[in-house]
Amino acid sequence: MSTFYEAITLENDRDAGLAQHGVIKEAEVRRMNVNALVDSGAWTLVINEETRARLGLEIEYMRETEVANGRTETCGITTGVTVRWKDRCVLLSAAVLPEETEVLLGAYPIEGMDLLIDCKRERLIGAHGDKPLYKIK
Secondary structure (H helix, E strand, O other): OOOOEEEEEEEEHHHHHHHHOOOOOHHHOOEEEEEEEEOOOOOOEEEOHHHHHHHOOOEEEEEEEEOOOOOEEEEEEEOOEEEEEOOEEEEEOEEEOOOOOOOEEOHHHHHHOOEEEEOOOOEEEEEOEOOOOOOOO
8 A cells, every 4th residue: 555644633632621621722722733644554643752742742651662664662652632634533642753754643543533544545534434423613
């Protein structure tokens, strides 16, 4: 399968909760739009240290993980980040690989948003059609 990119939004979940309760303004929620490399070989969302810092995510714990070249590396696992694609979203932790140059969108967030990889057209599609799953506030 060739690789392709999808536009997604990453959002600090703690900030979103504070905004929902009126502690901070909605405009203060740290979020960023990125073109993520869709990587079904990756398990979760993978970001680098710069992205983690821009979103204000904290490292909750460290974990050993195997990377694409087969090496085992220790990476940080973050506090909650919401991944948004069109009308869909999923809340999860991200793996931080400091040397990674791209955001990788792995199998767990893809499945969590009820998406499939359309290999022929190199894009993400809804597993049960592209009808909205729910209404985002």
